[in-house]
Amino acid sequence: xxxxxxxxxxxxxxxxxxxxxxxxxxxxxxxxxxxxxxxxxxxxxxxxxxxxxxxxxxxxxxxxxxxxxxxxxxxxxxxxxxxxxxxxxxxxxxxxxxxxxxxxxxxxxxxxxxxxxxxxxxxxxxxxxxxxxxxxxxxxxxxxxxxxxxxxxxxxxxxxxxxxxxxxxxxxxxxxxxxxxxxxxxxxxxxxxxxxxxxxxxxxxxxxxxxxxxxxxxxxxxx
Amino acid sequence: xxxxxxxxxxxxxxxxxxxxxxxxxxxxxxxxxxxxxxxxxxxxxxxxxxxxxxxxxxxxxxxxxxxxxxxxxxxxxxxxxxxxxxxxxxxxxxxxxxxxxxxxxxxxxxxxxxxxxxxxxxxxxxxxxxxxxxxxxxxxxxxxxxxxxxxxxxxxxxxxxxxxxxxxxxxxxxxxxxxxxxxxxxxxxxxxxxxxxxxxxxxxxxxxxxxxxxxxxxxxxxxxxxxxxxxxxxxxxxxxxxxxxxxxxxxxxxxxxxxxxxxxxxxxxxxxxxxxxxxxxxxxxxxx
Numbered sequence: 001x002x003x004x005x006x007x008x009x010x011x012x013x014x015x016x017x018x019x020x021x022x023x024x025x026x027x028x029x030x031x032x033x034x035x036x037x038x039x040x041x042x043x044x045x046x047x048x049x050x051x052x053x054x055x056x057x058x059x060x061x062x063x064x065x066x067x068x069x070x071x072x073x074x075x076x077x078x079x080x081x082x083x084x085x086x087x088x089x090x091x092x093x094x095x096x097x098x099x100x101x102x103x104x105x106x107x108x109x110x111x112x113x114x115x116x117x118x119x120x121x122x123x124x125x126x127x128x129x130x131x132x133x134x135x136x137x138x139x140x141x142x143x144x145x146x147x148x149x150x151x152x153x154x155x156x157x158x159x160x161x162x163x164x165x166x167x168x169x170x171x172x173x174x175x176x177x178x179x180x181x182x183x184x185x186x187x188x189x190x191x192x193x194x195x196x197x198x199x200x201x202x203x204x205x206x207x208x209x210x211x212x213x214x215x216x217x218x219x220x221x222x223x
Numbered sequence: 224x225x226x227x228x229x230x231x232x233x234x235x236x237x238x239x240x241x242x243x244x245x246x247x248x249x250x251x252x253x254x255x256x257x258x259x260x261x262x263x264x265x266x267x268x269x270x271x272x273x274x275x276x277x278x279x280x281x282x283x284x285x286x287x288x289x290x291x292x293x294x295x296x297x298x299x300x301x302x303x304x305x306x307x308x309x310x311x312x313x314x315x316x317x318x319x320x321x322x323x324x325x326x327x328x329x330x331x332x333x334x335x336x337x338x339x340x341x342x343x344x345x346x347x348x349x350x351x352x353x354x355x356x357x358x359x360x361x362x363x364x365x366x367x368x369x370x371x372x373x374x375x376x377x378x379x380x381x382x383x384x385x386x387x388x389x390x391x392x393x394x395x396x397x398x399x400x401x402x403x404x405x406x407x408x409x410x411x412x413x414x415x416x417x418x419x420x421x422x423x424x425x426x427x428x429x430x431x432x433x434x435x436x437x438x439x440x441x442x443x444x445x446x447x448x449x450x451x452x453x454x455x456x457x458x459x460x461x462x463x464x465x466x467x468x469x470x471x472x473x474x475x476x477x478x479x480x481x482x483x484x485x486x487x488x489x490x491x492x493x494x495x496x497x498x499x500x501x502x503x504x505x506x507x508x509x510x511x
Contacts, residue, residue, distance in 0.1 A: 003225070004225075004266075004374075004375055005269070006378075007375050007378060008334065008336050008345075008371045010334075011269065011332060011335075013331065014330055014332075014342070015328050015329075015438070016340070017338060020330070020339070048437065052437035055286075055436060055437070056437075056438065057287065076330060125386070126338075
C-alpha cells in the first residue's frame with residue numbers, strides 16, 4: 001500500500017518515474033550489489049525501455065545509477081560524459097528478453113580483476129523496482145531494505161549456516177526466499193534483514209562449505 | 224492502514240475534532256511509525272522541492288525529442304504584457320504549470336504529484352497562490368497533506384498511473400488533489416474540499432493517456448495547464464457553496480470503472496488518441 005510520500009514524491013529528475021527514476025534505481029542497486037563502480041557495464045533494454053528509453057533518458061539514468069547517483073541527482077542528463085571521466089566503459093543495446101516485464105533492463109557488470117555480476121530488474125512505476133534475476137537465477141526483491149544474497153550449492157545445511165551466522169551477529173531476518181535452478185544444482189537465498197550484516201559475517205559465510213558467493217545490499221551505505 | 228474512503232477520513236475528523244489534513248498526518252505517522260514532527264519535516268521538504276523546481280525552469284532548453292521546452296517562457300512573456308483572457312493570476316498558474324511540465328520533459332528535478340507527467344498541476348495551483356497572496360507556509364504544508372491524503376484514497380480505490388487508468392488517473396487525480404488542497408488554503412471545510420475534488424475529477428473523467436511516441440511531452444505538458452485551471456474552477460465552485468451531487472468516493476469508483484473499460488490503445492501505449500495522429504507519426508519518423 002502506498003504511503004503519502006509515494007503519492008507526493010519521489011523528488012526526481014524527469015521525465016518518467018518508471019522510465020527514468022526507476023532506471024536510476026536499477027543502476028544504483030546493480031552498483032551496490034557489485035560493491036563498487038564496475039569498470040565495464042553492458043546494459044540491455046527490453047520492451048518499452050527499448051522502444052521509448054532514449055526519449056525518457058532511461059539509458060542515461062541506468063548509467064547514472066551505476067555511477068552511484070540517486071534519482072534526484074541533477075547530473076543524470078550528463079551521465080555518459082561523467083562515466084567517461086570516471087573510467088567506466090559501457091555499451092547500451094536493445095535486447096528481446098523472454099517473458100520479461102515491459103520495463104526490464106539486464107546489466108552485466110565487470111571489473112578488471114575478473115569479477116562479474118549479471119542482474120535483471122524491472123521498473124514497476126513510482127520509481128520502485130524489482131530485481132528478478134541475478135547471475136542467471138530467478139530471484140525477487142525490491143532493494144528497498146537491507147538484503148543478503150547467498151549463492152550456494154543446493155545441499156543440506158546451507159540455510160542453517162546462514163541463519164546461524166545471522167543469529168550470532170544479532171541480526172533479525174525480515175523475509176527469506178530460497179530459489180534453485182535444479183535439485184542439487186545452484187541455489188540462491190534472498191534474505192531481507194532488519195540490521196546491517198557486518199563484513200565479518202559475510203566473510204564467515206563465504207568460508208562455509210557449499211556457499212559460492214555472498215553479496216550484501218546495504219541501503220544505508222554512504223559512499 | 225490508510226483511509227479507504229473520504230467518509231472514513233471524515234469520520235476520524237469528527238471523532239477526534241481534527242481537520243482533514245491532520246487526519247492524514249496522523250495516519251502517516253501511525254502507518255510508518257514516525258513522529259508527527261518528522262512527517263511534517265518530510266512534507267516540508269516536498270514543498271520546498273516544488274518551490275525550487277519552478278525556479279529552475281530554463282526557456283532555452285528543449286526536450287530530447289525537441290517537441291517541448293519553451294512553452295513556459297512564451298506564456299510568461301505573454302502574461303507580462305498584461306492582456307491575458309484569463310487574468311493575471313490565472314496567467315501565472317498557466318505559466319507555472321507549463322514550466323513544471325517542461326522541467327520534467329527536460330530532465331530537471333521535479334516532485335511527482337502524483338506522477339512525473341502530472342507534476343505541474345499541484346505546484347501551479349499552490350506555489351502560485353502562495354507567492355501571490357503571501358499565505359503562511361504552514362498553511363501550504365497542511366494543503367500538501369490534503370493533496371496527499373486525497374491521492375492516497377484515489378490510489379486505494381482506483382489508480383494513479385496512465386498505463387492503468389488513462390490520463391484521468393494522472394492529470395485528473397492531480398487536479399482533484401490540487402482542488403482539495405487550495406480549498407483548504409482558502410478556509411474551506413472538509414466537506415467543501417471533498418466537493419471540490421469530486422467536481423475536478425468529474426470534469427476530467429475519461430481523459431485518455433495518448434503520449435506521442437510514448438514520451439512524457441505531448442500532450443502531457445499542456446494537460447498540466449488543463450488540470451491546474453480545472454482545479455481552481457472546481458475549488459471556486461465548492462467555496463461558492465456548489466456541491467457535487469455525486470459523493471467523492473462514488474466519483475472515484477466511477478473513474479475506476481471508466482479506466483477499466485478504456486481501450487488499451489488509450490493507456491500510455493503511444494497507439495491511440497493524438498499519439499496515433501498523422502503528425503505524431505511524422506514526428507516519430509523524424510526522431511529515428
